[in-house]
Amino acid sequence: MQELLQHLANALLLGSTYALLGIGLTLIFGIMRVVNFTHGELYSFGAYAVFFLEAALGVNFFVAIVVAVIAGCLLGALIEFALLRPIQGADIDTTMLVMIGAWIFMQNSELLYWGGVAKSIKTPFPEAPLQLGLISVSWLRIFVLVVGSVLIVATYFFIDHTKLGKAIRATFQDHDTAALMGINIKGIYTATFALGSGLAAAAGALLGPVFLVTPTMGDIASLKAFAIVILGGLGNITGATIGGFILAFVEELGAGYVSSGYRDAMGFVIIIVILLFKPTGLFTRADRIG
Amino acid sequence: MRKLAGLLASAAILAAGAVTGANAQExxxxxxxxxxxxxxxxxxxxxxxxxxxxxxxxxxxxxxxxxxxxxxxxxxxxxxxxxxxxxxxxxxxxxxxxxxxxxxxxxxxxxxxxxxxxxxxxxxxxxxxxxxxxxxxxxxxxxxxxSAIEAEAFGKIIDKLHIKKADFLVINNDWGLGTAQDFGAMFKKHGIKVGLVERMGESDQDMSAQLAKFKASDADTLMVTTAVDQLTLIFKQAAALGLKKNFITTGGSQNPDQLIAQAGAAVNDTKHLVFFVPWVPEATPDxxxxxxxxxxxxxxxxxxxxxxxxxxxxxxxxxxxxxxxxxxxxxxxxxxxxxxxxxxxxxxxxxxxxxxxxxxxxxxxSVPTVYLIEIENGKVVIPKI
Amino acid sequence: MKRALPIFWLLVLFTLPVWLRDPYFLHITIITAIFIIAAMSLNLLLGYTGQLSLGHVAFFGIGAYASALTSLGFDIELPGGLHIVHAPWPAIAGFPVGIVVAGLCGYMIGKLSFKVRGAYFVIVTISFAEVMRLVALNWVDLTQGPLALNNIPPYSIWLPGIGEYEIWSKVVFFYVVAAVGVACYLIIQRLVQSRIGRAMVALKDNESLAISVGIDVTRYLVLAAVMSAAMAGAAGSLYAHYVKIIDPEIFLFIYTVTMVIMVITGGKGTLAGPIVGGVIFGFLPVVVRSYVAPAVQWMIYGALMIVIVFLLPRGIVPAIEQYFLNRKQADRPPDVAVLADLDAPKS
The missing domain is CATH 3.40.50.2300 (Response regulator)
Structure with missing residues (x-):
C-alpha cells in the first residue's frame, strides 16, 4: 500500500511537467501542422539556461527559471522567423526535414559548448522530504508541481481570455477565414511557436534541477511530448494536460510493477495503440482548441 | 555527365590522399x-x-x-x-x-x-x-x-559492519550484473542474506520506482553500483523518498566529493569502496x-x-x-x-x-588496493573498523 | 554514352579496393556502402511512394539482430513456459533470415500506413523504432541487452577446392557489399520502371485520382514497404557480420536521420540520389573529422540539411539533371521533364 501511494505521488509530481511539454507541442502541431523536432531542444535549452544563469552568473534560482522561460520564447520566435516563415505553405515533409536539421544543429551546439558531462543544478530547497503520512515528497518536486500547474492555468487563461488567444483559436479553426477577418496569420504562427517553445523551456527549467542536464535530454522529451499530443488529440490543450498526467502514471506504475527497463517504452506503446485504435486521441474534440 | 564522373573520382582520390598522408612525425x-x-x-x-x-x-x-x-x-x-x-x-x-x-x-x-x-x-x-x-x-x-577481487577485499572487513540483509541496485550492464553476482556470493559466504536485485538502465534518470521498492523491503543495507552521475540522482531521490538504509557503493567511480557537492546532505553516512584516497595522500602506496x-x-x-x-x-x-x-x-x-x-x-x-x-x-x-571510505557531515573520512 | 556510363561506374566500384590501399579508408567505404543500401531502400518508400518513414532504422536493426542471432544461437524462456533453443547456424544463413524477418515487419508497417497518414505515420514509425530499441535493451535473454551481441561470426562461404572460407578480409567483404548493393539497385530500378513503379508515383502525386483509375493502393504501398524493409534488413545483416558487434543503439533515431539526409540531399525519388548523397555523407565525416570536433561535424550536417531543403529542395541529382537539361536547351523527350517535375514540392 505504501509502495503504491509512493508511486502515485511520484507520478503526480512528474505529470505537471509532462503536461507542459504536451501543451507546448500540441499548440504548435495543431495550429501550424509542424512536427516540431526542436521541441526537445527547447526543453534542454530551458534546463541549460537555468544552469548557466545560476552557476556562471550567480542569478537567484527562481529568477533564473523565469529568465529561462522568456529566453525560450524568444528562441522559439527566432526559429519560427528564420526557418519556418520562409517555407510557409510547404508540405509537411519539407518542414519536418528543416526541423530535423535545426534539432541536430541545436543539440550539437549544446554538446560543443557544454561538453558531454552532465550538469547538476543547485536548488535552494532542503534535501529532507516533506512527510505526508506514509509517503514522502521532496520540496523541489512540490515546487515543480505548483509552478507547472500555475503555468497550465495561465496558458488556459491566455488562450481563452486574451485577444491574441482568441486569434490563435480562430486560426486553428480556419486559417483562411481568420486571415480574411484581418488576423495576421504570420504573427499568429510566430506567437504560437514562441508560446509552445516557452512552455517546453519551462518544463526543462523545472525538471533540469530534479534530474541532470545533458545535451541529449531533449530527445526522450520530444518523443514523450509526441506521445502526449497523440494521446490527447491534435491541438487539444485539455487532452494534452490529461495526457501528460496519464503518461506519468503509466510510466511510474509500469516501472514499479512491470519492469523499470520499460519505463520509457510506455509512451511509445501508447502512441502505437492509440493510433491503431483511436487515431484522433482519447479526447476527441479536435474541432476546437482549448 | 562524364565531367561529373571525373570530378567525383578525383575528389575521392583527393580524400583518400588526405586520409593516408601525413602522420610521419617521430x-x-x-x-x-x-x-x-x-x-x-x-x-x-x-x-x-x-x-x-x-x-x-x-x-x-x-x-x-x-x-x-x-x-x-x-x-x-x-x-x-x-x-x-x-x-x-x-x-x-x-x-x-x-x-x-x-x-x-x-x-x-x-x-x-x-x-x-x-x-x-x-x-x-x-x-x-x-x-x-x-x-x-x-x-x-x-x-x-x-568485482570478485573487490568483493574479496570488502569481505575482510564485512563482518565488522554488522549487515544482516542487503538489497542491490545495479547498472544494467556487465559491470553492474557482475558486481551483484560476485558481492552476492561473498555475502552469502558471510551469512548475509541477499534480498532484491534491481537494475537500472545506463542513462536512466528517474530511479524513484526502484527506490520505492527498496523502501518497502526489510533489508538494512542497499548496495549500489553505478557511476557518479546516476549515484547523485539516486542519493537525491532516496532522500526525497525518506529512504533510510545503510548505503554502500562499489566500483570506484563515485567521485565522493562530486556526490557531496551535488547531492549535499543526502550522501551523509554513506560508505563507498574506492581505489585511491586523495584526501590522505600519505596513506597511499607512493x-x-x-x-x-x-x-x-x-x-x-x-x-x-x-x-x-x-x-x-x-x-x-x-x-x-x-x-x-x-x-x-x-x-x-x-x-x-x-x-x-x-x-x-x-x-x-x-x-x-x-x-x-x-x-x-x-x-x-594486477592486484590493486581497495579502500572503504565514509562521508560524514559533508566530509570524507576513513571509517574506524 | 548512355550505355557506357553504367559500365564505367561498375568498373569504378569493382576496382575500388585496388586503388584504395589504405585499410581504414576501405573500412569507411564498406560502412558507407552498407548505409547507401539502407538509404536506397528508404528512398523506395520516401521517394517513390511519398511515405515519410522515419523509423527506417528499425528494419536495419531488426535485420542485424535477426542475422546475428541466427548465427550466434539463443536460448530463451517465453511466458507460458515455452522454451526455445536455437543452435548456431552458419553465418551466411543469417542473411536471408535477416531479410525475411525485416520484410515481415515491413509488411506490418505497410498495412499501418493506411490507417495513419502524414505526421501521424511519421510518429508511429519513429515510435516503432524506439520500441524496438527498448525491447533490444531489455530482453536481455535474447539480445544481451546493453551488454551487446559480441563476437558475431563473419560470413562463411563454401568454395570448391578451398572448403569453408570465412570472410575476414575487408577486400572480399567489400565485394560482397558491392554485389548486394548492385542487386538492390537493379531490383529498385526494375520496380520503379515497371507498371508497379508508375502506380506508386501516381499514388504519391494524386491518390484519389490514382484510386479512381483503378490502382490498388493497399497492394502497392504494402509491396513497397516490404521490399524496402527487406533491403534495409539485408543492409543490417551485412553491418552485423562486418562490424561483428551490435547493441540496442543500432536503433537510434540518428541513424534514420543519416539515411534521410543521404536520400534528401542526393535527391529523393531518383535512382542515383541515395548513392550521391550517401557518398557525400559517408566520406564527409572522415574528411571533416581531421579538422573539427564531432559536435561541429554534426552541426554542419544539420545546417547543410536546412540549406539543401531551402536551396535544392529536390536534391543534388535532379538539380544536376536540370542543369544539363537547361544547357542543352534542346527539346528533350517530355518524359524526362515530367519525371523531374514529379519531385517538385507540393504546395
Whole structure:
C-alpha cells in the first residue's frame, strides 16, 4: 500500500511537467501542422539556461527559471522567423526535414559548448522530504508541481481570455477565414511557436534541477511530448494536460510493477495503440482548441 | 555527365590522399579509448585527463626511447559498438602499438575481438567484469580490480559492519550484473542474506520506482553500483523518498566529493569502496607520487572530485610507458610480452601482472588496493573498523 | 554514352579496393556502402511512394539482430513456459533470415500506413523504432541487452577446392557489399520502371485520382514497404557480420536521420540520389573529422540539411539533371521533364 501511494505521488509530481511539454507541442502541431523536432531542444535549452544563469552568473534560482522561460520564447520566435516563415505553405515533409536539421544543429551546439558531462543544478530547497503520512515528497518536486500547474492555468487563461488567444483559436479553426477577418496569420504562427517553445523551456527549467542536464535530454522529451499530443488529440490543450498526467502514471506504475527497463517504452506503446485504435486521441474534440 | 564522373573520382582520390598522408612525425602513439560523451562522460573525461598528465610528465623528462609519446584520444560515446569502431580506427588508421581503455566492462568487452584481430594489446584501467580476463584474450592487461577481487577485499572487513540483509541496485550492464553476482556470493559466504536485485538502465534518470521498492523491503543495507552521475540522482531521490538504509557503493567511480557537492546532505553516512584516497595522500602506496599528481591536477584547474578516477588514467599510461621501455620498441607484440615484466608502484599500489584465464592465452591482472571510505557531515573520512 | 556510363561506374566500384590501399579508408567505404543500401531502400518508400518513414532504422536493426542471432544461437524462456533453443547456424544463413524477418515487419508497417497518414505515420514509425530499441535493451535473454551481441561470426562461404572460407578480409567483404548493393539497385530500378513503379508515383502525386483509375493502393504501398524493409534488413545483416558487434543503439533515431539526409540531399525519388548523397555523407565525416570536433561535424550536417531543403529542395541529382537539361536547351523527350517535375514540392 505504501509502495503504491509512493508511486502515485511520484507520478503526480512528474505529470505537471509532462503536461507542459504536451501543451507546448500540441499548440504548435495543431495550429501550424509542424512536427516540431526542436521541441526537445527547447526543453534542454530551458534546463541549460537555468544552469548557466545560476552557476556562471550567480542569478537567484527562481529568477533564473523565469529568465529561462522568456529566453525560450524568444528562441522559439527566432526559429519560427528564420526557418519556418520562409517555407510557409510547404508540405509537411519539407518542414519536418528543416526541423530535423535545426534539432541536430541545436543539440550539437549544446554538446560543443557544454561538453558531454552532465550538469547538476543547485536548488535552494532542503534535501529532507516533506512527510505526508506514509509517503514522502521532496520540496523541489512540490515546487515543480505548483509552478507547472500555475503555468497550465495561465496558458488556459491566455488562450481563452486574451485577444491574441482568441486569434490563435480562430486560426486553428480556419486559417483562411481568420486571415480574411484581418488576423495576421504570420504573427499568429510566430506567437504560437514562441508560446509552445516557452512552455517546453519551462518544463526543462523545472525538471533540469530534479534530474541532470545533458545535451541529449531533449530527445526522450520530444518523443514523450509526441506521445502526449497523440494521446490527447491534435491541438487539444485539455487532452494534452490529461495526457501528460496519464503518461506519468503509466510510466511510474509500469516501472514499479512491470519492469523499470520499460519505463520509457510506455509512451511509445501508447502512441502505437492509440493510433491503431483511436487515431484522433482519447479526447476527441479536435474541432476546437482549448 | 562524364565531367561529373571525373570530378567525383578525383575528389575521392583527393580524400583518400588526405586520409593516408601525413602522420610521419617521430612519436610513439598510445591509443586512448574512453567515454567522453554519453552516460559515463564524467568518468571518461577524468581518466583521460589523468592520462594526459602522465604523458606530459613523461615527455617533460625526455619521453620514451628518445621519442615523445602522443596520446591519440577517441570518444567511444559510452557505447559498445562505438568502442569497437574507434578501437578499430586506432589500430588500423593510427596504427597505435598499444591502447588504454575502454572504461566500462561492456565497452572493453566490445573492443576485445578487434584486439585479437589486429593483435594490439590494451591496458584496462577501470572495467571490473570477471569475463574480461577469463576470455582467453592475451592482449588484455588490467590494473583495475575485477568485482570478485573487490568483493574479496570488502569481505575482510564485512563482518565488522554488522549487515544482516542487503538489497542491490545495479547498472544494467556487465559491470553492474557482475558486481551483484560476485558481492552476492561473498555475502552469502558471510551469512548475509541477499534480498532484491534491481537494475537500472545506463542513462536512466528517474530511479524513484526502484527506490520505492527498496523502501518497502526489510533489508538494512542497499548496495549500489553505478557511476557518479546516476549515484547523485539516486542519493537525491532516496532522500526525497525518506529512504533510510545503510548505503554502500562499489566500483570506484563515485567521485565522493562530486556526490557531496551535488547531492549535499543526502550522501551523509554513506560508505563507498574506492581505489585511491586523495584526501590522505600519505596513506597511499607512493605518497610522493600521489602528492605530485594531486598538485598537478589542481594546477590544471580540474575538479578535485575527479581524482578518484583520474589516477586510473595516470597509472595506466605509466604502466604502458614501463612496458614500452622494457620492450625497447613501439611494436605491439614486443609491448605485449614486455607487460609481463612490468613491476612499478602506481598511485593505487604495485602494478605487476598475474596470469589469468585459459592456459596459453592468459590475460594479465594486477592486484590493486581497495579502500572503504565514509562521508560524514559533508566530509570524507576513513571509517574506524 | 548512355550505355557506357553504367559500365564505367561498375568498373569504378569493382576496382575500388585496388586503388584504395589504405585499410581504414576501405573500412569507411564498406560502412558507407552498407548505409547507401539502407538509404536506397528508404528512398523506395520516401521517394517513390511519398511515405515519410522515419523509423527506417528499425528494419536495419531488426535485420542485424535477426542475422546475428541466427548465427550466434539463443536460448530463451517465453511466458507460458515455452522454451526455445536455437543452435548456431552458419553465418551466411543469417542473411536471408535477416531479410525475411525485416520484410515481415515491413509488411506490418505497410498495412499501418493506411490507417495513419502524414505526421501521424511519421510518429508511429519513429515510435516503432524506439520500441524496438527498448525491447533490444531489455530482453536481455535474447539480445544481451546493453551488454551487446559480441563476437558475431563473419560470413562463411563454401568454395570448391578451398572448403569453408570465412570472410575476414575487408577486400572480399567489400565485394560482397558491392554485389548486394548492385542487386538492390537493379531490383529498385526494375520496380520503379515497371507498371508497379508508375502506380506508386501516381499514388504519391494524386491518390484519389490514382484510386479512381483503378490502382490498388493497399497492394502497392504494402509491396513497397516490404521490399524496402527487406533491403534495409539485408543492409543490417551485412553491418552485423562486418562490424561483428551490435547493441540496442543500432536503433537510434540518428541513424534514420543519416539515411534521410543521404536520400534528401542526393535527391529523393531518383535512382542515383541515395548513392550521391550517401557518398557525400559517408566520406564527409572522415574528411571533416581531421579538422573539427564531432559536435561541429554534426552541426554542419544539420545546417547543410536546412540549406539543401531551402536551396535544392529536390536534391543534388535532379538539380544536376536540370542543369544539363537547361544547357542543352534542346527539346528533350517530355518524359524526362515530367519525371523531374514529379519531385517538385507540393504546395
Amino acid at each position: 612519436t610513439i602513439k598510445i591509443g586512448v579509448n574512453e567515454p567522453l560523451t554519453g552516460a559515463f562522460a564524467a568518468s571518461g573525461n577524468y581518466v583521460t585527463n589523468g592520462a594526459k598528465i602522465a604523458a606530459d610528465e613523461i615527455n617533460a623528462k625526455g619521453g620514451l626511447l628518445g621519442k615523445k609519446i602522443q596520446l591519440v584520444i577517441e570518444d567511444n560515446k559510452s557505447n559498445p559498438t562505438e568502442a569497437a569502431t574507434v578501437g578499430e580506427k586506432l589500430m588500423v588508421r593510427d596504427k597505435v602499438p598499444v591502447m588504454l581503455g575502454a572504461w566500462g566492462s561492456s565497452l572493453t568487452l566490445a573492443v576485445m575481438p578487434k584486439m585479437m584481430e589486429y593483435k594490439v594489446p590494451m591496458l584496462v584501467e577501470t572495467s571490473s567484469s570477471g569475463k574480461i580476463t577469463k576470455a582467453g584474450n592475451p592482449y588484455i592487461f588490467r590494473i583495475s580490480p575485477p 605518497p610522493a607520487a600521489s602528492k605530485r599528481f594531486i598538485a598537478e591536477w589542481k594546477k590544471r584547474g580540474y575538479n578535485f572530485a575527479g581524482l578518484t578516477e583520474s589516477f586510473r588514467g595516470y597509472d595506466g599510461i605509466r604502466a604502458i610507458a614501463a612496458a614500452i621501455e622494457k620492450a625497447g620498441k613501439a611494436d605491439p607484440e614486443a609491448i605485449r610480452k614486455a607487460f609481463w615484466q612490468v613491476d612499478i608502484t602506481g598511485l593505487n599500489g604495485r602494478i605487476k601482472f598475474n596470469k589469468e584465464g585459459p592456459a596459453g592465452k592468459e590475460s594479465g591482472q
